[in-house]
Amino acid sequence: MTKHQKRLSVPKSWPVERKTETFTVKAGAGPHGQAGVPLVVLLRDVLGYVDSKKEARYAIERSSVLVNGDSPSDEQRPIGMFDILSFPERDEYYRVFPDEGGRLALTAIDEDAAGSKLAKIEDKTQVAGERTQLNFHDGGNLLVDDASEYDAKDSVVVSNDDNEIVAHFPYEEGCLVTAVRGTHAGDVGEVTDIEVTPGSGSNGVIVEGEDGTFETVEEYVVVIDENFTGDDAEASGGDAE
Known part of the structure; x- marks a missing residue:
């Protein structure tokens, strides 16, 4: 190979x-x-x-x-x-x-911010011992005793030191999100409406950003808070030579 x-x-x-x-x-x-x-x-x-x-x-x-x-x-x-x-x-x-x-x-x-990591919950799985496993966007997971407050599409912040959840951002109208795929990838804004699609289709999301309103699907957004936008920090990236 x-x-x-x-x-x-x-x-x-x-x-x-x-x-x-x-x-x-x-x-x-x-x-x-x-x-x-x-x-x-x-x-x-x-x-x-x-x-x-x-x-x-x-x-x-x-x-x-x-x-x-x-x-x-x-x-x-x-x-x-x-x-x-x-x-x-x-x-x-x-x-x-x-x-x-x-x-x-x-x-x-x-x-201080480098001591923890944001993770999007993809789904939840019941495991032995009446515990629940939260499965994350990057393939990682975390066992919790009480998963009732966590839902798919929520985000959590997990400490690097002890692998404990230190913050929880529910996916709901009014939450702050960033689009990570699609036409609006990289845009940040507040969810103003979640349009539930009947059947197996993806739900739509209406987001109010700084440059206006845009529409995408739930799979393309991740819930964040203002500490994750990077507005006050210098960013590196783009095409490498």
Whole structure:
């Protein structure tokens, strides 16, 4: 199996230039599925902190870069939406946040904000011991004793240290969301109406943003709060050279 990925066929969320070279690094096994961007691509092509996979591997071995508070297993570890990248030696911290067009960008955050991660609840599963498993957008999950207050499409903030939920944002009219896919990817606004579609079709969502009202589907939005918009921080991202 090839260890490389053709740039022309990478997911639209990857922040790489598609026409400058033929290949880029292929993502390894891990969270976020095929949409996950290899860590080395962010370190080399977006941030410019390393020049090669070898340098990226060295930085990982020295714990110079952490992902969600932990040392990643290798330089091809997939990085995706809402992951936290920390560079303790540089005192730099970033949240992976959807940018215009759905590309993933790095939004600078402070050290306190880097201690937890936002996760969208995809669904709930009953497990042994009368506990409930919350299944998240990135493939992760969390066991809770009482899941009655949590619903699919809600968002939670999970602490990196003890894997405990420290905040909960229900999906409901009036909540703040960001679109992560579709025509309005990267737009932020308040949900003004949820249009329930009969049958198995996707429910529609009307969102009031700074630049006007837009409509999308529930699967394309994630509930956030004002601390996750990155309005007060400098962002990095876009196409990498």
